[in-house]
Amino acid sequence: MIYCPKCGTANRQGSKFCNECGSPLPATGLRCPMCGAINPTGNLYCDRCGARLIPAEKMPPEEEKPERPSPLKGISLPSVPLTEEDWLSELRAESEELDLLPEEEIPDRLQEPEAPPLEAAIPEWLRELEAPAAPLPPEAPPPEAAIPDWLRELEAPAAPLPPEAPPLEAAIPDWLRELEAPAAPPPPEAPPPQAAIPDWLRELEAPGAPLPPEAPSPEAAIPEWLAEPEKTLPEAPSPAEKPTPPLAGIPGPPAGEIPDWLREVEFAALERKERPAQPPPVVAVDVHAGAPPASPTVPPILIEEEEILVTAPGETPDWLKEAPEEAPPEFGGLVPAEIPEWLRALQPREEGAVEEEPVETEGFLVGLRGLLSIGKGLDMPPTAQSLLPRAPSPAAVARAELLQGLLSRPMMTPPTAETRAAPRKSEWIWTRFLVGVILLTAILLPMLVRLPFFGPPTVPAAEALFATVNQLPENTPVLIAWEYGPAEADEMDRVAGPLMEHLLRREARLIVVSTRLEGPAAAEALLTSRLADPSERLRRVANLGYLPGQAAGVREALGNLDGRTEAVTGRPASQLEAMSDVHSIADVGMVVVLAAQPDDLKTWLEQISAANPNVPVVAGVSARTELIGTPYLTAGQLKGMVAGLTGGSVYERRLDTGRGREYEYYLTSLGVAQLAIAALTVIGALIFLVGGRKR
Amino acid sequence: MTADLIGLIVGTLLTLLVLSYILGDNPLYRLALHLLVGATVGYGVAVTTVTVLQTVLPALQSNSPDRIRVLIPVILGILLLFKGFPRWSAWGNFSTALLVGVGAAVAVGGALVGTVIPQTAAVGSLNAWLRGGSAGLINGLIAMIGTVGAVLAFAFAVPRQPTLRRLWNGSVGVLGQVGRLFLLAAFGAAFGTALTASLTVLIGRVYSVVIGIQKIIAAIGMGGG
Numbered sequence: 001m002i003y004c005p006k007c008g009t010a011n012r013q014g015s016k017f018c019n020e021c022g023s024p025l026p027a028t029g030l031r032c033p034m035c036g037a038i039n040p041t042g043n044l045y046c047d048r049c050g051a052r053l054i055p056a057e058k059m060p061p062e063e064e065k066p067e068r069p070s071p072l073k074g075i076s077l078p079s080v081p082l083t084e085e086d087w088l089s090e091l092r093a094e095s096e097e098l099d100l101l102p103e104e105e106i107p108d109r110l111q112e113p114e115a116p117p118l119e120a121a122i123p124e125w126l127r128e129l130e131a132p133a134a135p136l137p138p139e140a141p142p143p144e145a146a147i148p149d150w151l152r153e154l155e156a157p158a159a160p161l162p163p164e165a166p167p168l169e170a171a172i173p174d175w176l177r178e179l180e181a182p183a184a185p186p187p188p189e190a191p192p193p194q195a196a197i198p199d200w201l202r203e204l205e206a207p208g209a210p211l212p213p214e215a216p217s218p219e220a221a222i223p224e225w226l227a228e229p230e231k232t233l234p235e236a237p238s239p240a241e242k243p244t245p246p247l248a249g250i251p252g253p254p255a256g257e258i259p260d261w262l263r264e265v266e267f268a269a270l271e272r273k274e275r276p277a278q279p280p281p282v283v284a285v286d287v288h289a290g291a292p293p294a295s296p297t298v299p300p301i302l303i304e305e306e307e308i309l310v311t312a313p314g315e316t317p318d319w320l321k322e323a324p325e326e327a328p329p330e331f332g333g334l335v336p337a338e339i340p341e342w343l344r345a346l347q348p349r350e351e352g353a354v355e356e357e358p359v360e361t362e363g364f365l366v367g368l369r370g371l372l373s374i375g376k377g378l379d380m381p382p383t384a385q386s387l388l389p390r391a392p393s394p395a396a397v398a399r400a401e402l403l404q405g406l407l408s409r410p411m412m413t414p415p416t417a418e419t420r421a422a423p424r425k426s427e428w429i430w431t432r433f434l435v436g437v438i439l440l441t442a443i444l445l446p447m448l449v450r451l452p453f454f455g456p457p458t459v460p461a462a463e464a465l466f467a468t469v470n471q472l473p474e475n476t477p478v479l480i481a482w483e484y485g486p487a488e489a490d491e492m493d494r495v496a497g498p499l500m501e502h503l504l505r506r507e508a509r510l511i512v513v514s515t516r517l518e519g520p521a522a523a524e525a526l527l528t529s530r531l532a533d534p535s536e537r538l539r540r541v542a543n544l545g546y547l548p549g550q551a552a553g554v555r556e557a558l559g560n561l562d563g564r565t566e567a568v569t570g571r572p573a574s575q576l577e578a579m580s581d582v583h584s585i586a587d588v589g590m591v592v593v594l595a596a597q598p599d600d601l602k603t604w605l606e607q608i609s610a611a612n613p614n615v616p617v618v619a620g621v622s623a624r625t626e627l628i629g630t631p632y633l634t635a636g637q638l639k640g641m642v643a644g645l646t647g648g649s650v651y652e653r654r655l656d657t658g659r660g661r662e663y664e665y666y667l668t669s670l671g672v673a674q675l676a677i678a679a680l681t682v683i684g685a686l687i688f689l690v691g692g693r694k695r
Numbered sequence: 696m697t698a699d700l701i702g703l704i705v706g707t708l709l710t711l712l713v714l715s716y717i718l719g720d721n722p723l724y725r726l727a728l729h730l731l732v733g734a735t736v737g738y739g740v741a742v743t744t745v746t747v748l749q750t751v752l753p754a755l756q757s758n759s760p761d762r763i764r765v766l767i768p769v770i771l772g773i774l775l776l777f778k779g780f781p782r783w784s785a786w787g788n789f790s791t792a793l794l795v796g797v798g799a800a801v802a803v804g805g806a807l808v809g810t811v812i813p814q815t816a817a818v819g820s821l822n823a824w825l826r827g828g829s830a831g832l833i834n835g836l837i838a839m840i841g842t843v844g845a846v847l848a849f850a851f852a853v854p855r856q857p858t859l860r861r862l863w864n865g866s867v868g869v870l871g872q873v874g875r876l877f878l879l880a881a882f883g884a885a886f887g888t889a890l891t892a893s894l895t896v897l898i899g900r901v902y903s904v905v906i907g908i909q910k911i912i913a914a915i916g917m918g919g920g
Contacts, residue, residue: 429719436717443901490899491892517739546746551802565749572753596892606809607801613808623891627884634834635817637809644888645895662902669898670891677890 002026030054435680442676446668454671461633462650465618465640466502468590474507476589477582479561481554481604484596485518488622493526494666495620495642496594497659498651501530503592504540505655509578511588512543513557513564515600520545520567542578543567551603558585558611585612593619598628605632620647645670700914707907710900747772818842844874845881 001010002025009020017024029038034051043053360368392400445451472478480500484492503510512523520543527541528534545567547553557564562574562583573579581587591608595601601621608617616639621629623644632638642651649663712727754765771793777786818839825832848871854860 432717432719436714439897440901443898444905447902447905488892488896490903491895494895494899517742518735520742521738545749546742548743548746550798551805552798555801555805565746565753567746570749602810603802603805606805609809609813610805623895624885624888627881627888631814631817634838635813637813644891665902666895666898669902670894673894673898674891677894 438676438680439673442672443669445672446665451668451672454668456653457646457650457667459643459647459650461641461643462647463640463654465499465620465642466651466654468616468618468639469499469502469506472503472506472508472589476506476508477578477587478503478508478510479585479588479591480510480512480523481591481593481595481600482512482514482519482523483516483594483600483604484622485516485522488596489522489526491622491645492522492594492596492620494645494648494652494663495622496526496648497530498648498655498657499592499594499620499642500527501657502651502655504530504532508540508589509582510541511561511578511582512541513545513547513561515547515550515553515603517546524568538569539577542573542576544573551607554603554607555611558607560584561587585615588615591615591617593617594621595619595625596622598625601625601629601632605637609637700911703907703910707904707911710904710907714900840870840873841877844870844872845877846874847871848874848878 002013002015003010004018004021004023004025006023007018007021009018011019011025015025026041029041030043030053031038032046032049032051032053035046035049037046037048039047039053045052358369360366360371365371482496484496500510510527512520512527514520514523524543527543528537531537531540543566544557544561544564547557549556560583562572562579564573565571566573566576585591585608591604593601593604595604601619605617608615617637618640619629619632619638620642621644623646626641626643626647629638629641629643633641642648645663645666649667652659652663709727709730712723713731715721715727716724751765751769754761755769771790775787775790775794777783778791818835847867850867850871853863
């Protein structure tokens with residue numbers, strides 16, 4: 001419920017006027033302009049953020065407060081007191097009577113006080129910005145409404161006011177009255193004692209008191225009747241047109257209770273009363289004539305107003321003299337000096353001030369104007385120069401010199417086919433030919449001359465293999481992995497030949513498989529040459545042919561030997577005499593791996609170990625596979641191994657197949673060729689060390 | 696002139712053509728090389744086809760249960776042929792996956808059982824060292840040091856802390872250097888054995904050429920006489 005301050009009637013919450021007497025009701029709360037919190041009506045400062053809720057001099061009416069903050073800095077809207085006492089209502093009525101005066105009684109210069117020139121001086125763009133942002137209050141209470149009763153009584157002794165005072169009051173422009181009107185705070189209920197002087201008046205009196213951020217000029221805070229004696233106007237209206245002074249007949253307060261500044265004002269009024277014909281001196285500031293301007297930040301529209309309002313220094317109190325300097329006059333709450341730069345930049349330029357944009361002279365945008373040009377300093381940051389080291393390090397200098405030397409070096413022309421082929425051909429043909437001749441000589445020499453340089457070698461692994469084969473019972477099935485072809489046959493035949501002949505001598509049945517395409521053919525050629533009786537081949541040998549699938553094929557074959565087909569005859573393996581009672585690796589007495597490549601040996605050894613690790617495995621390998629086979633031999637996975645021409649020669653000598661001369665020739669040729677290659681390597685290294693490095 | 700003599704002549708001639716590479720790349724060498732590659736590929740296709748058909752066709756023609764056992768691989772093999780056509784290559788994905796999966800499983804399993812475990816046990820087995828006497832013991836120690844050093848030769852990371860870094864460089868770094876020496880020796884031995892194998896093949900070729908020429912001359916002399 002809201003109780004009417006006039007008649008005490010209870011009204012509904014949110015009512016603006018009293019249901020009984022029609023007087024305006026006070027608002028139920030104050031919204032903080034800073035944080036938006038609703039505060040009780042009597043609060044002067046916000047409970048939440050501590051901001052001042054009611055400006056010291058001006059308070060806008062509650063219903064006309066802008067919904068959103070003004071985008072323009074410096075625009076302050078007037079405010080109205082939330083409660084209005086009786087005496088204020090009376091003052092308002094008197095003010096309305098003053099407004100009803102005929103216009104011809106008001107001097108022309110003050111009828112529309114500077115409003116047209118003001119509006120004309122405001123740029124169009126600024127008016128557009130101002131209009132939605134800061135709606136001005138349409139009607140402001142008259143300045144008389146802010147006069148407390150005790151002040152009216154104070155004014156009584158000074159009753160005969162100068163004749164110019166009433167017209168002055170009527171001549172005050174509306175915008176100035178709007179600024180002054182809200183400055184009146186709610187007056188105290190108790191009249192005149194000095195202790196009851198309102199705060200706003202005490203703040204005005206205190207010299208040097210800091211003004212609030214949105215404080216308007218002190219003139220706006222002065223009650224109308226107080227401002228009138230201070231202002232000196234060029235023309236004074238006739239006494240007949242003067243209305244009744246509002247403070248006439250009211251006895252003043254005791255002298256001791258009147259502040260000094262107010263007493264000075266009273267004295268000044270009395271003096272003016274004694275000298276009514278002498279208007280106070282006016283300092284006319286002619287801006288156009290080059291007179292000192294009021295303020296560099298004040299636009300011309302306000303300077304003209306200064307021209308009117310500035311009075312002689314001797315006539316103005318100190319606090320009033322300082323006021324215009326501290327706070328520039330406002331117009332509609334807008335302080336031009338505080339317009340931000342970005343807003344000034346939005347102001348449209350006059351046509352004459354637009355500079356001619358340069359025309360693009362090159363590129364595909366030639367002929368166009370207004371293009372953004374690259375400034376001189378844009379391609380490099382301004383701090384780049386300072387970031388560079390003043391003196392480069394020696395390492396950097398060395399690198400720079402190296403780079404400069406490389407760049408200054410003449411470009412090498414790519415060699416043509418002729419220049420590339422000519423020296424290489426002449427060099428490499430003779431080099432190759434020389435090496436070839438040396439090797440052929442070393443190989444052919446033992447055929448012509450028997451060289452006693454290389455005796456019979458001793459290979460323990462070959463001896464162990466010979467012993468293992470010797471222990472095989474007769475007619476034992478032996479699985480042979482034939483992992484070499486014609487390309488390696490010249491070496492591997494010297495390895496596999498004695499071993500196969502030994503197995504045939506032991507009456508073993510040979511079951512041949514291979515993961516190489518040419519393996520079965522190579523096996524067939526060797527076995528046929530080693531068989532004493534070719535008719536024994538079908539009884540002694542089962543060539544099961546090629547095993548596709550690498551490791552998987554090996555694994556499959558180890559478990560399904562009789563499921564294959566004989567490669568030469570095409571008969572099923574199960575029908576072969578050599579394959580009798582042999583179904584898988586578990587049925588064979590020994591496995592022989594003849595591998596020219598290391599991977600083949602590993603594959604067979606691994607799959608045999610996975611399928612049946614108890615079957616004895618021996619190997620006949622090439623010289624290059626010997627390195628891989630030796631660890632398996634050391635670990636016991638291989639029962640014996642014949643490696644390369646040397647191992648074959650040892651086995652041949654133990655077996656004595658009648659091919660000893662051939663093996664001797666091979667061994668001697670191999671030894672001589674190795675010596676020749678070693679000699680060539682040493683000679684080549686010496687040539688490189690002596691003269692080749694320079695080249 | 697018998698087929699053996701013709702084969703001997705052709706073989707000797709092709710061997711000489713290949714050996715002509717000692718004078719650099721030349722058309723005769725290229726001719727022999729192309730013949731060798733072509734013959735190898737043709738022979739491989741023939742062997743594969745014959746081997747597969749020899750295994751598959753009799754089983755498909757029979758009425759035994761093996762017919763179904765063979766039929767599934769045949770279908771998978773036919774699907775694998777679609778890999779040659781990009782538009783339908785997806786049809787061979789299952790066959791490829793089966794091949795790769797089974798092959799990898801068999802290879803990894805065999806490597807574990809046949810190489811990794813036995814070789815590790817052999818290197819660390821004192822019995823294996825003692826079985827060869829003092830030489831076997833020294834051989835085992837050298838093998839262990841060489842194995843560990845070769846592994847540490849590929850340890851390139853070092854601790855960041857200075858103390859640990861010095862300790863690391865003093866232990867692992869030294870062993871790594873020893874391992875690098877073993878690697879050098881192993882690479883040298885591998886090169887030597889590969890050279891020996893190649894020289895043996897060369898000796899065999901030269902020997903066969905010499906013997907072939909002798910036989911050819913003898914055959915021509917016998918024919919002329």
